[in-house]
Amino acid sequence: MKKKLLVIGFVWPEPKSSAAGSRMLQLIVQFQQQGYDVVFASAAKTSDNTFDLSSIKVETQPILLNDSSFDLFIKNLDPDIVLFDRFMTEEQYGWRVAEQCPKALRLLDTEDFHGLRKAREAALKRNERVSTQHMQNDITKREIASIYRCDLSLMISEVEIEILTQQFNIDESLLYYLPFLLDPIPQEATNLLPKFEARQHFITIGNFLHAPNYDAVLYLKQTIWPLIRKQLPKAELHIYGAYKSQKVTQLNNNKEGFLIKGFAEDVNEVMKIAKVCLASLRFGAGLKGKLVDAMQNGTPAVMTTIAAEGMFGNSKPNGFIEDKPEAFAKQAVELYNNVEVWQQKQQNGFEVSKQRFNNLAFEADFSTHIKTLYNDLKAHRELNFIGQLLMHQTMQSTKYMSKWIETKNQ
Template identity: 65%
Template sequence: MDKKLLIIGFVWPEPKSSAAGSRMMQLIEVFQSNNYQITFASPCAKSDNAFDLSSIGIHQVGIELNNSSFDEFIKKLMPGIVVFDRFMMEEQFGWRVEEQCPDALKILDTEDLHCLRKGREQALINQALFDKSYLFNDTSKREIASIYRCDLSLIISEEEIEILKNQFKVNEQLLYYLPFLTDVVSMDIKRKLPKFKEREHFITIGNFLHAPNYDAVLFLKDKIWPKIRKKLPKAELHVYGAYPSEKVLHLSNKKEGFIIKGFADNVETVLQNTRVCLAPLRFGAGLKGKLIDAMLNGTPCVMTTIAAEGMFGGFEANGFIVDDTQKFANKAIELYTDKIFWNGKQKNGFNVLNARFDKHLFVSDVMYKVNSIQNNLQLHRLDNFTGQMLKHHTTQSTKFMSKWIEEKNKN
């Protein structure tokens, strides 16, 4: 079996900047632990926050959109597996992979369901109830088509698996649940974490280029933080996140205790020094990396239903799940001031991590799934006629559009 893997990244992984970056590094670790030779390619420019993949033995390649140079590159590499980082990369490069490496197993890592996030955002803008009319949007048509064209899609949330199966009627043989993968939180780690009295202030964290995070910060500033600050006048809210714009930085107000901190070089340190994490997300999808980080560092949370989606299963949350602004503020105050509540919620978080996200629960199984499909690839594809049909029609249109753009760029 060919152990060459190509990952086509929407961006270069930035594990310190975003949950998507952490997720990608976890996927890389899964394949590396199974002795795959990995090449990571992306058309995106690298930022200073990008992880140096060469430091862990991964070949890094810059590629171009709408350029046949990719055909020569992948033909020479001839990978056995190609992973597309988000559906946009499958749209751009999927047909080229199909032409040059027809027998390569194609895996889509959705990160989160973009169509779900987009639909929820539009419903919020319209102040309307989210329903099928918002879920079945133009992004859905592109994203679901991409899922069908691939041999397997990695889905980060159980909720999204259910949406794909029940709302979009996707065959579950094309889907695999793979959440964030964490190390076990041992008794020794728990003991070393700062205790309730050694922590102070509130925190919210999230990449500002991600629209749900920016919306949540505005929501905190306008609707929730004033209610908390009124009862806890000495408390501060520290707002962390990569890529803060000028309009974000202008939100900072020391008098109000609302302080924009920007990029967190060490997420563990800032979370361990903070007593309560706030996640009032009003739209979004997938699993929230900020909640995983909070649980890993023993920081209880107050969060909305959207933030908590897919996170806890049948387990108790590491805090409170509330959507009403006044109740959200009340629970934040309660968690901040009640040591007994706080200790209990912290313990819940450790239980959730060890029961639901321990990487040892998933690594062997996902590789078994990948190997099984790879060993029976033609039969697997015969059971996915919709995917074959979409490849025939959609890929042709994408192909000729791309070739037209390439010729246009030569002039």
């Protein structure tokens, strides 16, 4: 009998809308290659951008919040592994999984460290440096509690593992580094990408519902783009992203060359014809999908330290890392005008993609790690006493609150 993986999603995957959607599909493929049948369940509504999971042989199951129908569903499914796509999903369903399928391995894909993102946002609003005080927020506490309750958390960034182990003393046995998992780019494909002379304009991309992305666009509009435009009066900045609202649309200004393009049906098509990608994030966490898209399409970038975090390791970046607006704009102009610098940064991007995010480099170790953990699950959980403690308390408080809500809704 084939092994079964249940993914419980806070949302249905939208790989064309967000890096989180692409990440989820990468994880599903990894487990399918390990021989798992995959079922994806979510209480969220679908949208026009929802990926057709049946096209990759994944069964889907709508579920309800605070409803005991989930208990019957998961008990009948009896999965070997349950993967929560965010800590909020684990909060809702983790106690039910533990109660109905106690032998199932519980995995958490953090996507990014939400508490870190929240801390940086709070510090930015107060014009302060991020400190321990900022990190002591409710999101951090909830997320770390979720990490303890799960058997293993998949971390997309080495930087976040360092923060969790050093600042919060989380045991490394509860964390596993698994970044973006990309197919190798054949040399023939890179040779076919448009050259420097065939490209024009700047690009940035990101889901507008994601607060760091909206802030980054505002920062470009108000501070950085005027500095670039002053030196390159004919250049344009093309801004792509799903779910553009009225407040985003009204930023469009043809006269300034600041163009809100909205949803990109194919990110590769718009990225490969741009000359330079701008990643002006001032807060956030995890790895930045826009930089991965840029590297795979041979588009050098100018980025902030936040944007670059966790991307490059000891490798050379596919562009310049600058936090001051004047320096950011200066390097953007340099990349735009200097073909030799542009080509070198492009090559750096190809190397980073190959050396740091090649899925073939992670498959075997990830598969072995999951098998070992599954076989030694009882001993692993005994060593995680804090997790046992939090699961006990959570199963009591969350369980009865959920049952109260369910009764109230009847």
